[in-house]
Amino acid sequence: MFRSICKLSGSVALLGLVSLFPMHASASLFDAGIPAGWTCVGSCGTSGADGDVTLAPGGGSQYGWVSTSQGVTGVGLGLGSETSGSVLTSTAFGAQAGDELEFLFNYVTSDGAGFSDYAWARLLDDTMNEVAFLFGARTTPAGDTVPGDGLPLPDATLDPTGAPIIPGGPAWSPLGGSSGSCYAAGCGYTDWVNATYTVATSGNYILEFGVVNWIDFAFQSGLAIDGFLVAGDDPFQPPVGVPVPATLGLMGIGLLALGVGLRRRRLV
Known part of the structure; x- marks a missing residue:
């Protein structure tokens, strides 16, 4: 007995x-929706494979996105002719000097010609100061989307370099009524681009993703994101070897019974 x-x-x-x-953890950050604690200004959400935007390679069953469709005024990088857009900001995560930050993005735009909508990603410290401008992708009638005209050079390394556009009116529900539309040369999507950045200093960091219309409010653009890793692990999950709070009680009961x-x- x-x-x-x-x-x-x-x-x-x-x-x-x-x-x-x-x-x-696997790259399934958005499988249950926008993670708790992340903040959205404007229009943000999660989707499975949708039109021209497939699931991210190695990602989960959903990816996150921001869109100018149903966006708000007052967001952007302050370059001069932004109208409406959206920004998604992560919770803080820890990283050590030398760690590689990796993620995937897909810039999608129905605009073109001189209506150069843009999207961006920034790495911020825990006081919301910019540490790195990871990339800026911009609608352009010719050439690559990165670096976008008038945007800073990317601090991240991109694969493929330059994030070339796949032309044509992109079918994607987060674009709202602009899904499948193309205003002029420059519309399309980049497909999934891998971004890699080496963290210089140990600390706590925040990721910011945004997209804005340029000059007018018509012909929407968006940014899909997924596959976040820091030093090979999901930075938004408890690190390996750190107790998960919910399991402490279970351990206590087990040890007491033993x-x-x-x-x-x-x-x-």
Whole structure:
């Protein structure tokens, strides 16, 4: 009888201990929607494969996005002719000097000619100061979307370099009524582009993603994002080896039961 109790107690304790050390997370950040604690100004959301925007390679069953469709005024990088747009900001995450930050993006635009909408990604410190301008993608009638005309050079390394556009009116629901439309040369989508940035200084960081209309409010653009990794792990999940709070109680119960079982065995 006491052997059975000890076996059961040991199993519970072991289960609690194993639970403390989660496996490396897959790139499924947006599978349950926009993560808790992330903030959106304007229009943000998550989608599965939708029209021309497939799931991200190695990503989850959904990706995140920002769109100028149903965006708001007052956002952007302050370059001069922004009208409406959206910004998505992450919760803080930790990174060490030398860690590689990786993610995927897909810039999608129905605009063209001189109506040069743009999207961007920035790495901020935990006081919201810019640490790195990761990339800026811009609607352009000829050439690559990155670096966009008038935007800073990217601090991230991109693959493919320049994020060339795949021309044509992009079918994508987050563009609202502009899905499938093309104003002029420059419309299309980049498909998924890999961005990699090496963190220079250990600390806590925040990611910011945005997209804006330029000059007018017509012919929408958007940015899809997914596949976030820092040093090969999901930066928004508890790191390997750090206890998950919900499992602490389970571990405590298991260890208590194991201790009681061993004590009773010694008293027999």
